[in-house]
Amino acid sequence: MPCRSGVLAPHLWRRRIPPRRAISSQLGFVLMLVNESIDVNTFTIQGNVIHYSSTKCKRITRSVLASEIYGMVNGFDIGIAVATTLRIVTERLRLPAIPLVICTDSYSLYECLVKLGTTKEKRLMIDIMALRQSYERREITEIRWINGEDNPADAFTKASPNRALERFIDGNKLTVRVEGWVQRPTSFDG
Numbered sequence: 010m011p012c013r014s015g016v017l018a019p020h021l022w023r024r025r026i027p028p029r030r031a032i033s034s035q036l037g038f039v040l041m042l043v044n045e046s047i048d049v050n051t052f053t054i055q056g057n058v059i060h061y062s063s064t065k066c067k068r069i070t071r072s073v074l075a076s077e078i079y080g081m082v083n084g085f086d087i088g089i090a091v092a093t094t095l096r097i098v099t100e101r102l103r104l105p106a107i108p109l110v111i112c113t114d115s116y117s118l119y120e121c122l123v124k125l126g127t128t129k130e131k132r133l134m135i136d137i138m139a140l141r142q143s144y145e146r147r148e149i150t151e152i153r154w155i156n157g158e159d160n161p162a163d164a165f166t167k168a169s170p171n172r173a174l175e176r177f178i179d180g181n182k183l184t185v186r187v188e189g190w191v192q193r194p195t196s197f198d199g
Contacts, residue, residue, distance in 0.1 A: 034065075061165060159186050161183065
């Protein structure tokens with residue numbers, strides 16, 4: 010994998026709390042604006058948190074994947090609004106485009122998005138198709154499956170979270186292990 014250094018990118022980190030009851034989940038994400046350097050199986054970010062959320066899912070969830078998808082869609086809505094605003098600013102200033110990178114620690118969600126997995130629930134298929142369409146249109150630059158111990162959104166969804174967000178805030182830096190990703194040539198044509 011080629012090394013990309015000094016790329017300023019909003020990263021969306023998504024995490025789901027396991028349901029307290031069979032029908033409810035807590036959804037959490039954090040949006041960061043970062044400089045990124047990429048190594049073979051890791052990437053290191055340095056930057057700032059620009060938005061975060063931890064909310065109870067209003068929809069009935071019938072599967073873990075359903076909660077994962079709802080959380081991703083919730084975070085993506087904010088992420089694309091920020092990325093679109095940044096694109097307008099960078100175009101006017103004639104600066105390089107800023108990619109939107111989405112990270113999840115859910116293998117099933119990652120597989121569903123990048124390897125064309127499916128689900129039987131119609132509402133979920135609409136959400137999956139919308140995310141895939143954004144990926145195909147290159148509104149989402151990359152979707153990464155990351156190690157759960159390195160997911161900063163964990164802090165918003167667990168009683169005993171990992172320390173990734175704490176490490177990022179204390180040191181303004183975080184190294185994240187990547188379990189899988191699909192990297193495409195960068196193109197930000199509308």
